[in-house]
Amino acid sequence: MWTVLNHEQANSLYQHCLKLEWQQNQIRIAGKTMPVPRLECIYGDAGCDYLYSNSVFLKPLTWTDALDNLRDRITALIGYKFRIVIGNQYRSAQDSIGWHADNEPSMGFNPAIASISLGCVRKFQIKPKDGKPTDFWLEHGSLLVMHPGCQSTHLHQVPKTNKVVSTRINLTFRPHTGGKR
Incomplete structure (x- = not known):
């Protein structure tokens, strides 16, 4: 990290990200449809849809200059190339994401994922x-590479917490096997 x-x-990036096009998606788990317990957005190369x-299903919006510049900076630092960034906004202590692996076929075999944290520190x-x-404990401005x-x-995972927390934004830069740059 x-x-x-x-x-x-x-x-500055945190303020920019607050203005991104966040949405509350619905997820189907064990036969039930429920709201995803956080807000999400996706930006990326044309045609790099993500399921x-x-x-x-997430359809990427066109890169903002700030997100594209950050992608280039991360690529120069760690050497991996990315075609999409998925944003997660954790608004409160109850917003979370449970245990999972990011292993969707659209990212290819054994993808590298770079994660930037902004705002409140969360576990x-x-x-x-x-x-x-x-x-x-991912701090404001930190980069975690998987x-x-x-x-x-x-x-x-990013678990729920009983602590009082403010907004945290996480940007996960990911490869993609389709689309056009």
């Missing part, structure tokens, strides 16, 4: 599929 944005850069959990947990979790292979062997 690295701090890649100084406080001023992180604050997860076989029920939530991020990662664990081997048959092991115990490790906790990370290297190729991680999605095959590990699960991760």
Whole structure:
């Protein structure tokens, strides 16, 4: 985990991200349809549609300059190329994402995922599929990279909390096997 944005850069990006086109999607789990417990958005290359959990379909909007510049900066830093960014906005302590792996076929085999955290510090947990979790406290402006292979062997989550928290925005930069740049 690295701090890649100084406080001023992180604050500016956070303000930009608050203005993105957030939506409350519906997910189907165990035969029930319910709201996703956070807001989501997607930006990316044309045609890089994204389906997860076989029920939530995201069609990318055109990159904003700030998101495209951040993508280029992350690629220069870590060497992986990305075609989409999925934003998650955790508005309160009850907004969350449960244990999962980001292993959708549209990202290709063993994708690398780069995650930028903005706003409130929240706990991020990662664990081997048959092991115990490790906790990370993702700070404003930090970058977490899940290297190729991680999605095959590990699960991760942002759990609910009983603490009083303010808004956290997470940007996950991902590869994609389709679309046009």
